[in-house]
Amino acid sequence: MDFAFDARTEELRARLLAFMDEYVYPAEAVAEEQRAALASPWDTPAVVAELKAEARRQGLWNLFLPDAGYGAGLTNLQYAPLAEITGRSPHLAPTATNCAAPDTGNMEVLAQFGTDEQKKRWLEPLLAGEIRSAFAMTEPEVASSDATNITTHIERDGDEYVITGRKWYISGAMNPDCAIFIVMGKTDPDGADIRRQQSMVLVPRNTPGVTVKRAMRVFGYEDHSHGGHAEVVFDRVRVPVANLVGEEGGGFAIAQARLGPGRIHHCMRLIGMAERAIELMCRRAVSRTAFGKALAQQGVVQNWIADARVTVEQLRLLVLKTAWLMDTVGNKGAHTEIQAIKIATPRAVVGILDRAIQLHGAGGVSQDFPLAELYASARTLMLADGPDEVHQRSLARRELKKYL
Template identity: 75%
Template sequence: MDFAYDARTEELRGELTRFLTEHVYPAEPVHAEQAATGDPWSRTPVLAELKAEARKRGLWNLFLPDPRYGAGLTNLQYAPLAELTGRSPHLAPEAVNCAAPDTGNMELLAEFGSDAQRERWLMPLLEGEIRSAFCMTEPEVASSDATNIATRITRDGDEYVINGRKWWSSGAMDPRCEIFIVMGKTDPDADRHRQQSMVLVPRDTPGVTVRRGMHVFGYTDGTHGGHAEIDFTDVRVPAANLIGAEGTGFAIAQARLGPGRIHHCMRLIGMAERALELLCRRANERIAFGRPLAEQGVVREWIAESRVRIEQARLLVLKTAWLMDTVGNKGAHTEIQAIKIATPAMAEWVIDKAIQGYGGAGVSQDTPLAALWAQTRTLRLADGPDEVHRNSLAKRELRRWLP
């Protein structure tokens, strides 16, 4: 395993670092002010400016390994770039068109969509002209077990009819969101992993009702396009809107979530690095009990432990990226689960210590720390809760030692 950055990665890292320093970080307070005074779900004017600048610099669709659609980078090449965008998670990922849930939806369409589906929906997403939502989680069932999903997708001639309720449908509150990818059951009597299918549902289809936007620890999480609760009542779409074949929804979801999980973990490394940088700056500047915080033993322990934890998590993420590139997502399944358990917990710990170092300012709107913590804590639930990943990982480990 060689984790050294190649020439192309170094070039992109340099360009992305300059973009963050010259444009993204200065735009953070502007974005916050614009978001506070406008529609909380709409994109701010300054974000549009950042996207234009990113495209001009060639920093666009870095996440897609297929050169037909994206930059053609491997997971190992993309990891340090995603880490950098994680330093400003509410602006940088979308500025370079690498923000969830669109990234996962674009990957899904690129891999499983028909030619017509790719032309109609993937191409506008790649251009950043529209946004999309992924509708999987439901309020009435424990959606950590995807086989629980109750939404029904029923074939009726040349159409599918969808009935059900979804929530935490990321991206759906954005006014520019035009397409929902909806997962539901087409055959409740089939094998439990062959009951589900996915269909494309345009937002303006009759019977689609966006009930409300969900808040995350009090934040709208508008950067992810907001998370919606949505009713689907006798919603009819053409049979051609089916993604893949009937009964493949569960497998497609797992294929989508693998890259999504590692992308989150890549960005979490950057979030933790930003928090540690802020803590160190605070420790050098703030005086308490007659001396700088940097001279307080407990603060030094936080800083040292933060560095150790970040480096450990980064190495595990890089190993996982390398495995995904060399043996495929299936071969890296154990490591994907491991990073999904370890990285959010690491980042949550580091950000928590930075908040403690800032005191009251750490929980206020005057630093990015509170928003970073809220996003990090949420990722211990998103894409599967810790407990599900621990259980699955343990079963895989136990199988190795069966007599």
Template identity: 60%
Template sequence: MDFAYSERTQALRSRLSAFMAEHVEPAEAEFAAEIRANTEAGRRWTPLQTIERLKPAAQAAGLWNLFLPESEYGAGLTNSEYAPLAEIMGRVPWASEVFNCSAPDTGNMEVLVRYGTPEQKRQWLEPLLRGEIRSGFAMTEPAVASSDATNIEARIERDGDDYVVNGRKWWTSGAGDPRCKVLIFMGKTDPQAAKHAQQSMILVPMDAPGVTVLRPLGVFGYDDAPHGHMEVDFVDVRVPAANLLLGEGRGFEIAQGRLGPGRIHHCMRLIGLAERALELMCRRALARSAFGRTIAQQTVTQERIAEARCRIEQARLLTLKAAWMMDTVGNKAAKAEIAMIKVVAPTMAGQVIDWAIQAHGGAGVCDDFPLAYAWANARTLRFADGPDEVHRNAIAKIELGRWAPRQG
């Protein structure tokens, strides 16, 4: 394995780091002020101009749609080439949207690139790539343990030239944004089929009759407006049969194709977030004194800083290995590494951010610093794309399979 970045990646890292330093990080105070102003004015669910004004600059800098591998539509970067860019964007939780590289749009665009028909691409992919609309992903349901996606009860039933969609979804990411025009919806087309052939995915326009956003779901008090994680009701929603993705019974196939790269993106963004937290921790520890010494001189602080550095480096190397394997031997062969990073990266980031919060004292848990929101994001990602327990079980089964007695 050679983790040296290609010349193209090095050039993009340099340009992206400069853009973040010049435009994004200085705008964090403006972003927070706009959130407060929108809340006070009762317009939480409106696009944030702090982000919107930066998008044309990102496009002009050639830092747009960087996430799409081997595609005529995006930058054509491999997972290994994009990973260090995702880390840089991850330093600020909202930064990836500036570059049209934010979830769930990235995963949804990859689905449309891989599995969409020409008409689906024209109607939904092209405006998503231009940043004119946004999208959502409707998979998890409140009535069942959706960590086992075979539990999903929502239905997608054929009726003539249409499919009729019924179900209750929650944690539907992106559905709160008024620019969200389409959802990728997962449900059962044939409950009698084989276990992993019952599910399908279909494109559901947000304005289709019968689609009702019931409420935003807060995460440790953060509602992530205007993006939002919403509970959405689907009652007799009729959509054209042409909106089905790939074919009936192929929902799990699509999900695996969608979630593999997305996990790389999430994990590398978390590593960037942890790097930022460690930087803030060191700066704070050097600047504040207690009991006659700087916080940085306290042995406990030094131990935490050292351990944070070790854990960040370990997580980065494992994530880069997973990306390299996806590029060289494919997502299926890399499934153990993908599962491992999904366990390691959020846990690592949560711990590093927690130590940074501790070094900041009371300031660490208020919104004067980005650490409380960063911790909420890292903790949430121990559920998103599958909880820790599911990934640990998968890793254990793969490992046990290496040692199980051979039959015959």
């Protein structure tokens, strides 16, 4: 395993770091000011469009897609340090570079499983950043940590599918630019194989019967970076059979293919969030005095900073190993490592952010620093893309299998 950055990665890192310093960090406060003046909290601040135009001009666009026909053609190992950089400003930088969830996962699904017509109609405008999208899987009535539990019905009626169900925490659905949902439901609810009961279909947002009922908050925040999270009702929604993604019964497998890259992308960005937290901790520690000496001279503060650095270095190596395995032996061969980083990274980064908040005192929980919002994002990722306990259960079974 060689994790040294190759020439292309180094060149993109340099450009992306400069883009962050010159454009993204200064835009954070501007975006907040502009958002306060918008008619709807879900409208996009003008500065975001400016950032996207500049990122595209600089070639910092669709970096996440390994297929060179659609994206930058980077390997997971090449993309990892770039995603980490964007993770330092997770509510702006991923969107600015067209590398934000849930669009990333949806583009990967369409690139891998979509028909030519589906790619033309939906993937191309997503790649161009002209529209946004949503992925509708989680439901309020069942334990969605087990995807076989979903109850949304997708029934065939001639040349159409009829979709009935209720979803929530559907990322991207509040954004006015969200034009398409990828909806997972059951086409064969009584099938013998519980992992072949599900299918995915494309549902345009303006289809009759689709109702975006309300925005779902996350720790009191309305997550604008992902286009919000919504509760969505599908009331006998009709779409053409041609809107099926892949094959009937293939929904569970497609979901797993989608979530593997999504999990590692989240972990890459989480490391960037942790680095931002460490930077803020250090700046605070050297600038504040308590009980007659700088916070940086307090032993407990030094311990927090040292432990954070050790933790980040450990996490980064595990994420890079996982990226390398995904590139060399595929997602299946990296299954254990993908689960390991999904368990370890959010949990550890939440701890680092918690210490950073503590070091900032009242300011840490305020809107004057990004720490509280970063904490909410990191803590949510202990649930998103599968709760920690589900990954622990699966990983433990794989370990125990060697001895049975």
